[in-house]
Amino acid sequence: xxxxxxxxxxxxxxxxxxxxxxxxDEYEIKQAMREIxxxxxxxxxxxxxxxxxxxxxSERAKGEEIVKSVTPGQQVVKIVHDELVELMGxxxxxxxxSSKPPTIIMMCGLQGAGKTTMCGKLGALLKKQGKKPLLVxxxxxxxxxxxxxxxxxxxxxxxxxxxxxxxxxxxxxQAVKHATNNGFDTVIIDTAGxxxxxxxxxxxxxxVKKVVSPxxxxxxxxxxxxxxxxxxxxxxxxxxxxxxxxxxxxxxxTRGGAALSIKAVTGKPxxxxxxxxxxxxIEVFHPDRMASRILGMGDIVSLVEKAQEAMDEEAIxxxxxxxxxxxxxxxxxxxxFESLKKMGGISEVMQxxxxxxxxxKFNEKDIDEKRIEKFKAIICSMTKxxxxxxxxxxxxxxxxxxxxxxxxxxxxxxxLKQFEQTRDMMKKMKNNKGRLPF
Amino acid sequence: MGIFAKIKNALKKTKDAIAYRLNKLFTGGxxxxxxxxxxxxxxLSADIGSETTESILxxxxxxxxxxxxxxxAEVRILLKEIMHDILDFELPKEEYPLVILIAGVNGVGKTTxxxxxxxxxxxxxxxxxxxxGDTFRAAASDQLTVWAxxxxxxxxxxxxxxxxxxxxxxxxxxxxSKNTQVTLIDTAGxxxxxxxxxEELKKIDRIIDRExxxxxxxxxxxxxxxxxxxxxxxxxxxxxxxxxxxxxxxxxxxxAKGGVVLGxxxxxxxxxxxxxxxxxxxxxxxxxxDDFVSxxxxxx
Ligand SMILES: Nc1nc2c(ncn2[C@@H]2O[C@H](COP(=O)(O)OP(=O)(O)OP(=O)(O)O)[C@@H](O)[C@H]2O)c(=O)[nH]1
Ligand SMILES: [Mg+2]
Numbered sequence: 001x002x003x004x005x006x007x008x009x010x011x012x013x014x015x016x017x018x019x020x021x022x023x024x025d026e027y028e029i030k031q032a033m034r035e036i037x038x039x040x041x042x043x044x045x046x047x048x049x050x051x052x053x054x055x056x057x058s059e060r061a062k063g064e065e066i067v068k069s070v071t072p073g074q075q076v077v078k079i080v081h082d083e084l085v086e087l088m089g090x091x092x093x094x095x096x097x098s099s100k101p102p103t104i105i106m107m108c109g110l111q112g113a114g115k116t117t118m119c120g121k122l123g124a125l126l127k128k129q130g131k132k133p134l135l136v137x138x139x140x141x142x143x144x145x146x147x148x149x150x151x152x153x154x155x156x157x158x159x160x161x162x163x164x165x166x167x168x169x170x171x172x173x174q175a176v177k178h179a180t181n182n183g184f185d186t187v188i189i190d191t192a193g194x195x196x197x198x199x200x201x202x203x204x205x206x207x208v209k210k211v212v213s214p215x216x217x218x219x220x221x222x223x224x225x226x227x228x229x230x231x232x233x234x235x236x237x238x239x240x241x242x243x244x245x246x247x248x249x250x251x252x253x254t255r256g257g258a259a260l261s262i263k264a265v266t267g268k269p270x271x272x273x274x275x276x277x278x279x280x281x282i283e284v285f286h287p288d289r290m291a292s293r294i295l296g297m298g299d300i301v302s303l304v305e306k307a308q309e310a311m312d313e314e315a316i317x318x319x320x321x322x323x324x325x326x327x328x329x330x331x332x333x334x335x336x337f338e339s340l341k342k343m344g345g346i347s348e349v350m351q352x353x354x355x356x357x358x359x360x361k362f363n364e365k366d367i368d369e370k371r372i373e374k375f376k377a378i379i380c381s382m383t384k385x386x387x388x389x390x391x392x393x394x395x396x397x398x399x400x401x402x403x404x405x406x407x408x409x410x411x412x413x414x415x416l417k418q419f420e421q422t423r424d425m426m427k428k429m430k431n432n433k434g435r436l437p438f
Numbered sequence: 439m440g441i442f443a444k445i446k447n448a449l450k451k452t453k454d455a456i457a458y459r460l461n462k463l464f465t466g467g468x469x470x471x472x473x474x475x476x477x478x479x480x481x482l483s484a485d486i487g488s489e490t491t492e493s494i495l496x497x498x499x500x501x502x503x504x505x506x507x508x509x510x511a512e513v514r515i516l517l518k519e520i521m522h523d524i525l526d527f528e529l530p531k532e533e534y535p536l537v538i539l540i541a542g543v544n545g546v547g548k549t550t551x552x553x554x555x556x557x558x559x560x561x562x563x564x565x566x567x568x569x570x571g572d573t574f575r576a577a578a579s580d581q582l583t584v585w586a587x588x589x590x591x592x593x594x595x596x597x598x599x600x601x602x603x604x605x606x607x608x609x610x611x612x613x614x615s616k617n618t619q620v621t622l623i624d625t626a627g628x629x630x631x632x633x634x635x636x637e638e639l640k641k642i643d644r645i646i647d648r649e650x651x652x653x654x655x656x657x658x659x660x661x662x663x664x665x666x667x668x669x670x671x672x673x674x675x676x677x678x679x680x681x682x683x684x685x686x687x688x689x690x691x692x693x694a695k696g697g698v699v700l701g702x703x704x705x706x707x708x709x710x711x712x713x714x715x716x717x718x719x720x721x722x723x724x725x726x727x728d729d730f731v732s733x734x735x736x737x738x
């Protein structure tokens with residue numbers, strides 16, 4: 001899968017024969033909808049949700065005038081994207097705070113979704129915001145689950161309340177008392193993973209809910225979940241009336257269509273995402289980024305907007321010309337870094353690029369600002385000839401460059417590889433007449 | 439009615455109607471577009487994925503033409519045959535000493551499966567060592583120790599944060615000196631797109647080859663049946679790293695059907711070997727193709 005693969009490419013193909021002729025015509029809309037349907041299904045959006053979504057989109061696309069400056073493909077992508085964002089909630093939702101402390105947050109979900117890890121992350125986040133959270137161990141089934149929460153708690157410097165394998169409702173009740181008496185303003189209750197169809201275990205959660213009346217009941221869902229996400233979310237929501245959803249493991253390369261399915265069937269906002277195994281790897285949910293990710297096109301929409309702000313016309317023209325002449329050099333690469341910086345930092349931009357979370361192998365460590373500083377040092381240690389013809393940088397030159405820049409051979413290799421990938425990307429853009437290829 | 443309410447309603451109807459529709463589909467009816475639309479819906483809802491669904495349906499249509507099938511009841515049989523063929527692989531015969539490396543993304547059921555496997559081999563009269571190769575996740579080795587006790591087998595472990603490759607190295611020496619017939623190695627959950635974590639797994643894989651060349655090797659990836667199309671990517675990248683011999687499909691006791699393995703079997707030729715059907719020590723079964731296919735195609 002290339003950097004710009006996904007729905008964008010396919011739509012481009014569908015619309016390649018179409019020149020702007022006023023309105024989108026019905027046949028083409030139908031073709032485009034087929035591609036969108038497949039894209040959504042491949043992203044694991046539930047097929048019922050897809051069906052509804054498609055009929056809504058087709059209606060809207062029919063009436064739409066083609067804006068002169070964009071291709072019909074872009075136009076349809078934009079419509080789909082906008083509708084997706086709207087369906088997923090146009091802005092991110094905050095955690096509720098109880099007017100009568102402590103605020104009680106109860107986690108629930110299937111086995112292996114990532115609840116325990118998320119308890120630690122949420123706790124750490126709230127602690128950083130000046131709160132005093134208490135973690136409560138109510139997973140009495142999985143071997144060593146209580147241990148796990150204790151280790152997690154210790155790592156983030158939070159107290160863990162546990163009462164062994166006694167009934168979770170009782171433990172939760174005691175924990176809230178403990179919190180009230182000891183100045184904790186937030187209580188985060190970890191519960192055992194369970195199947196939504198396990199009536200006894202679902203009743204256990206209802207009991208916990210009844211006893212402590214949580215401020216938030218957060219359904220934790222693995223972002224890789226497939227079609228079954230709707231059944232799971234519907235059942236949990238019916239039994240517990242959850243207040244929000246947390247998506248985990250979004251640092252993988254899943255398209256995450258479950259997010260859309262869950263939002264569609266429960267109407268409940270997605271509040272946080274887990275994006276790694278460390279306690280700091282938690283983010284608030286951005287519906288617009290998720291929409292792009294589901295469509296398999298990265299956050300191209302905001303990227304385009306940001307790019308327009310950050311690069312002035314003149315610079316773009318110059319860059320375009322160099323790309324056209326196949327003249328893109330490491331010097332240009334350096335200029336790109338600078339403009340990326342203006343666009344809000346490398347990592348933010350990289351995250352928005354299509355495929356970056358996916359098969360295009362970027363480690364987190366590849367995209368941090370420090371690495372970029374290294375890249376700059378490396379480029380500055382090169383001769384003019386090397387900067388213009390990076391392909392001549394072989395082993396002896398590499399050694400000299402890394403000595404000169406105080407970096408390692410790996411750093412140099414990394415830079416050259418990334419440069420090459422970028423140049424390929426630029427070539428693709430060039431084939432698309434300077435437009436971003438979607 | 440708002441869009442949420444509408445979708446919710448539609449879903450409920452779909453669920454209620456699915457058994458009814460399946461039966462209606464295969465008992466009467468003509469083989470028209472509606473028929474194929476219904477079939478498509480059934481396959482998609484099992485996570486078979488649009489691409490694989492399409493190729494299954496294409497094959498079905500071809501065979502329907504070729505065999506002049508007119509009745510939808512016969513179509514059910516044909517469809518099952520096609521799916522059966524995709525999933526049918528010959529599995530290697532196990533020899534001892536045997537080393538099984540268990541890998542997969544986070545939370546799929548690796549550790550639990552090791553407990554179940556240990557129990558199976560123990561019951562079959564084999565000597566078993568399990569290796570706590572997850573040195574990363576909090577309390578992972580405590581969890582595995584509970585399983586070792588339940589199964590009544592020995593476990594080799596070191597403290598949290600120690601080097602996983604070193605644990606495996608030591609464990610192999612110990613397994614060899616004790617003449618262990620089956621060595622089961624647990625590993626930390628890792629997302630397949632994390633290059634450095636996959637490198638660590640490769641290293642473990644190489645160490646086993648190097649330190650225990652006389653042993654038969656099996657590398658299994660554990661997949662959660664609830665997972666959608668991302669499972670394709672998981673198998674793809676784990677396979678690239680450590681040559682996967684088979685899949686253990688867990689959590690089939692839920693409502694997810696695990697149909698994504700059809701795409702995996704078709705594209706990547708990796709067979710399903712076991713299925714997990716619960717959290718108990720006996721909840722591991724040999725993969726039965728007919729049962730599995732029936733779970734997707736037959737009404738309950
Ligand atoms: N219902 C059901 N639950 C299962 C099955 N297999 C495992 N589980 C549960 O899934 C959860 C995660 O299982 P683990 O064995 O800890 O998974 P893991 O892959 O070792 O997880 P990490 O090491 O954290 O990556 C536990 O609560 C298990 O009890 C199964 O077949 N059915
Ligand atoms: Mg484990």
